[in-house]
Amino acid sequence: MRSDNSQIVSVKWLHDNLDNEKLVILDATIRKVSDSISFSSEGWIPKTRYFDLKGKFSDTGAEFPTTVPSAEQFQREARVLGINQDSIIVVYDTKGIYSSARVWWLFKTFGYDNVAVLDGGLPEWKKLNYKTVTSLDIPNWSTGNFVANYHPKYMRFFNHISEISNNKDCLILDARSQDRFKSKVAEPREGLRSGTIPNSENLPYTDLLNGNCLKSKEELESIFNTFEIEDKSLTFSCGSGITACILALAATILNYKNISVYDGSWTEYGTLTT
Secondary structure: OOOOOOOEEHHHHHHHHHOOEEEEEEEEOOOOOOOOOOOOOOHHHHOOEOOOOOOOOOOOOOOOOOOOHHHHHHHHHHOOOOOOOOOEEEEEOEEEHHHHHHHHHHHHHHOOEEEEEEHHHHHHHHHHHHHHHHHHHOOOOOOOOOOOOOOHHHHEEEEHHHHHHHOOEEEEEEEEOOOHHHOOOOOOOOOOOOOOOOOOOOOHHHHHEOOOOOOOOOHHHHHOOOOOOOOOOOEEEEOOOOOOOHHHHHHHHHOOOOOEEEHHHHHHHHHHOO
């Protein structure tokens, strides 16, 4: 895997390691409402299994979207995907790096570290003219033995945010666009007010990307150094807890230790406050 704490791998690395029996490739693309039951895509990397982030790997009974599931649910669904305790997991999506980072963070949250994001995702894979297939991998694998061990330090919830936002030893970085952060444009979620969490600062996730791929470690370091982080704990927020994980990915590559993601993010905070 790549040297940046092995949090990301290149498409070349994945291409060269496709035959590894322990490799599990997950497509984390968020299915559109208009997608058919069979779920069509623009092609898949060979051996791909679909990771249903919004359905099987979220608490669909929760008030807000993409809420982190229970350890029991995550473990059950990961085993259905044939994931084992010794699996080498690579996650990608069709946007480059978007929802794949959320899946990477979920595995971290549930105690599993042998997981990486595919740098550039499917667009980068296709850019190098690597083979794609027109159907997902047929589920002929055995049920896995994956064990979920929830680490609460990786997730923050509404009851934590007031304390964090008023603590000088903490910093909340918001991954939304500058226009959304400054309330210059409406939130895409119908009925959700514009605004920001008090004392939070803005780091649009797009600032961390160079095309489809994550910027170099040196470039990321330069961006994070524009904030007065020092020894502060970092909490990442966004619209609904997805792109915040891209910030968490970059921070992990930069070896920040005390980091977390606000699961409900602005959708929750903006709804529960006035």
